[in-house]
Amino acid sequence: MQASIEDWFRREILIHEAALVRFLSRNWFNQNDVQDIRHDIYVRVLEGAERQLPHSPRAFLFGVARHLLIDRVRRERIVAIDLLEDVDSLNVLIDEVSPERRATGREQVQRLSKLFDRLPPRCREVVWMKRVEGLSQKQIAERLGIAEATVERHLVRGIALLANALYGSGGHSSTKRVTDEPLIAVESRHGE
Known part of the structure; x- marks a missing residue:
């Protein structure tokens, strides 16, 4: 059985090695890790195949x-911009990402980055710590020397401002729709 x-x-897996290496190179931030990751993938594939051969080996x-x-x-x-640019490609089992799709992804990341830079400083700092660094609200509060409730308000406000700027308000947000003007919030009930 082992020989089979x-x-x-x-016959079914190694023929896809070049496509796999391209996929890993596009989607992993450290190119030095690609060969080790490829090896780990092959180990997992073999372990799975020992239990049951898949119907679609490539998939x-x-x-x-x-x-x-x-x-x-x-x-x-890890939160690397290069990885975020191609995160959608992790959900697709294709050899190549089209140039149009890659360009669209980069444009979206650049737009989000510009909007993020226009957030009020404290909101930007809190959103960064929470969403990028992965800190808890308690850790952020300790680091910044503010109350957890204040952290939560800044987080909600920052995300609402970004969402409103990206997608529009839908008529019930406490933020102003933004085009090219600075990202500004209408005075909130908390005065922050």
Whole structure:
């Protein structure tokens, strides 16, 4: 049985190695890790194949790759702009991302970055600590020397400002719709 799995692996999986390496190179921030990740993927594929051979080996291979990358991001708490630009491609089992899709992703990241830079300083700081650094509200409050409730207000306000600037208010937000003017909030009930 072992020989048949090895034959299956050579015949059904190794033929996709170039596409797998391209996928990993596009979606992982540290190119030095690509070969190690490829090896880990092959180990997982073989372990899965020993239990049951997949009906679609290529889809199985790229599904394992996607899950392994997601696991590594969670484990290492990595938030790299390059990874965020191509995060949608982690959900697609294709060899290449079209130039149009790549350009659209970059434009969206640049737009979000510009809007983020226009947030009020304290909101920007709190949103960064929460969403990028992954700190809890308690940790942010301790670091900034403010109350947790204040952290929550800044977080809600910052995210609302970003969402409103990106998607519009829908008529019930406490923020002003933004185009090219600075990101400004209408006075909130809390005066912050």
